């Protein structure tokens with residue numbers, strides 16, 4: 566039996582760059598201790614108070630079908646949060662609760678792209694982006710951001726590809742670079758969207774992890790609310806990666822259609838998970854700060870370890886749980902360096918090449934192991950890099 570073209574070509578062929586990750590997992594299975602700085606997930610688990618709220622909701626009977634668009638109180642809580650953080654008038658009719666940010670990325674693109682439409686996104690990119698765009702039938706087109714610009718995309722380069730395109734996907738704070746887009750960058754992006762009538766899909770799943778600069782939501786820029794879909798998630802902000810809950814904030818007419826889509830795909834998010842999310846959002850900023858704190862500390866550790874040497878440079882670590890290191894001074898590719906580091910030092914990192922072509926010669930380091938292990942790993946990484954030059 567022939568499977569669909571769409572599903573069999575989803576990954577687009579070629580190497581997805583996860584070889585180092587898989588190799589490190591094999592080494593761990595063989596009993597070799599590896600410090601893993603690969604996957605973007607907290608080293609803490611979901612807060613016990615959130616789990617208690619989840620448990621109480623489930624025991625209390627919230628285990629049946631939940632409302633497909635999301636429960637009214639949770640949609641309202643998300644709308645309030647968004648309005649408070651951005652100043653953009655937002656009601657629950659602007660909100661769809663989704664099973665995580667990834668599902669929201671897929672649905673958002675399905676809402677705005679038809680089969681064969683060009684969907685733009687920025688390289689370096691979060692690994693799932695190209696296949697997500699292909700899955701909705703769009704044609705993915707990268708726009709390079711450059712190391713010399715600290716990976717802030719240039720509006721004129723987006724404009725070059727914008728004619729005839731349907732949408733642009735951006736992500737700030739950014740995975741993999743750790744960069745937060747500046748107001749100038751976002752103004753430039755908004756200009757291109759207005760000029761070329763593009764939908765903007767803004768992936769803001771790291772919006773509570775800002776170490777430098779400020780998080781600006783492009784939906785708040787002039788005339789942008791009507792063409793912007795914001796993707797949010799409880800995964801990173803509340804260490805709820807396994808709970809699979811997030812949202813889309815968009816124009817009411819878009820949400821209405823997305824509710825129809827949800828009815829025919831996910832059928833909503835479990836009620837007890839929604840209740841746990843509502844509880845977490847009720848705790849608000851203090852809990853978000855507590856959950857983000859380890860990454861903020863490790864960023865400081867990284868600045869300390871990297872100071873006073875010139876072999877391993879870093880992209881300004883402004884947000885999210887990642888540190889992007891420039892190891893081009895060693896003469897190796899990101900892949901070559903990551904592989905050699907894993908072999909020699911048993912430290913696993915992600916080659917920049919896993920995230921497109923723009924971050925070649927770089928490494929993404931997830932700041933997701935305890936402070937001592939993180940400092941030790943970075944110190945050994947720097948010494949290893951020095952030994953190559």
Ligand code: PMP
Nearest residue numbers: 605665666667691740770798800
């Ligand atoms: N966007 C980005 C940039 C991410 O890094 C991730 C998770 N690593 C997601 C979206 C999806 O997150 P989730 O589905 O857990 O909300």
